[in-house]
Amino acid sequence: MTTGTAGRRPVFRLSRERRMADIMSAAREVFREKGYEEALISDIAERADVVEGSIYRYFENKRDLLVKVIEDWYEGMLSDYDQQLSGISGTRNRLRFMIWRHLATVHEDPALCQLMFQHLRTGEDYSRTAVHDLNRKYTRRTLDIVREGIASGEFRADMPLRLVRDMIYGCVEHRTWAYLRGEGDFDPTETANAIVDLVLAGLQKPAVAANVADESALADRLEQAVERLERLSGVPAPRAAGREATAPDGGSAG
Amino acid sequence: MTTGTAGRRPVFRLSRERRMADIMSAAREVFREKGYEEALISDIAERADVVEGSIYRYFENKRDLLVKVIEDWYEGMLSDYDQQLSGISGTRNRLRFMIWRHLATVHEDPALCQLMFQHLRTGEDYSRTAVHDLNRKYTRRTLDIVREGIASGEFRADMPLRLVRDMIYGCVEHRTWAYLRGEGDFDPTETANAIVDLVLAGLQKPAVAANVADESALADRLEQAVERLERLSGVPAPRAAGREATAPDGGSAG
DNA sequence: CAACCTTAATGAGGATAATTCATCATTCTC
């Protein structure tokens, strides 16, 4: 049944690959502009110059389309990073690059990051997604850098690596939530520096970053020396007042 | 217009407050069981024993209902925390409590947390939400604790407080994402301890331990002086027990 | 106590999108 006057629209056949690429490209734009819910299949179809139904010949459903779009985006992104990272030396600089690169990505394409965080990562099928693998590969770089720092003796060895990673990426995400919602702005370079400083403070060897046990031991020795002096002079050792200043919550620390 | 055979359903009038409470209670259950998209207004209506249309006399739309449900949940939750926190002393313990409490909440009600993270916090109207305020009040406690630690001299003063907060809450969230997706499990207590350790490592004052070697030397000199005094008075120098704790890793400090 | 007013509640129908599928068109192969 034709639509009254106008005839059927002309049919342009493309290869499966080309058509998929076109649709994904259109979908990326529309998703970026409107977010997931607001993005209509009809919008995407129009921009890809196909009819709505055609999209379902290449993608199972709207979510599948989103997943493929993000996968595609991720793939292109991460391949560059390895190359860039290889040109950077020094544990601190390498760590800074990883954090900066992540922040910069959020800054450059907040909409797609939002989609990734809000819609991809939350799905129960996420771990079966290619993005999951890519992400693992990506964050492993960061862990490797920390591991190298430990191996070279720069970092202390008693830090749970996974938590360090969660702390870095979690911090970045929390720091950027307002920006992702469209409120305010942030400077990737500045923020990356601040985060690296903070993380390195924790990773530094206890010799530099304080070690309470050492301090207590030092205080103990001092006190013992004083007590000996006191004994020497015949003064009875008081229940030392100085200890409280050294170890305020020592009792509840266990 | 009657529905053929069966008459109109009997009308039970309730006060506005009571009806709203009923609907929110039903909504909380359904949202918890099915998540946002899968939760149908018709489900909620049925469970609240009203007709679909009635819900829209109390809530603007589905999202508004979600927001109110989460607000309600949050309100009840946070009021307890302050009280519990007030019974805990010591910077470390207080910090641990805040982190543990947050982890425990995620562990106890992952579904509602998921809704909060995925659907509330991402909306552009979030900062005009009551949950936003509650959340600020909540995380401010954590900052206050860190601030106290700085004031008392326990922590270094050169850490950007906001980032410390982002690091703590971001870390918790990253650590729990898999659990929120329904994969695996985690132990709130164990995780809280690990995170506190990690955070405290970074917050510890570097100045105090920065020259542990110097301080050891100082202690050595003090002890030697005492020994000389002791020799003078004919008292035999005891083999101090405290030394062993100090010495072991002193050599690798460089 | 009957007319009236205020407010709770109903349920049919409208609007919007995602998704399906029977049909048609184009290109490739022999």
Added chain:
DNA sequence: GAGAATGATGAATTATCCTCATTAAGGTTG
């Protein structure tokens, strides 16, 4: 150039959210 294989269409279906005109309950007043 007939037939197979595959690309593309668009009308129909379905599923929900949401609106609104209408109805009913419970109080108030002369």
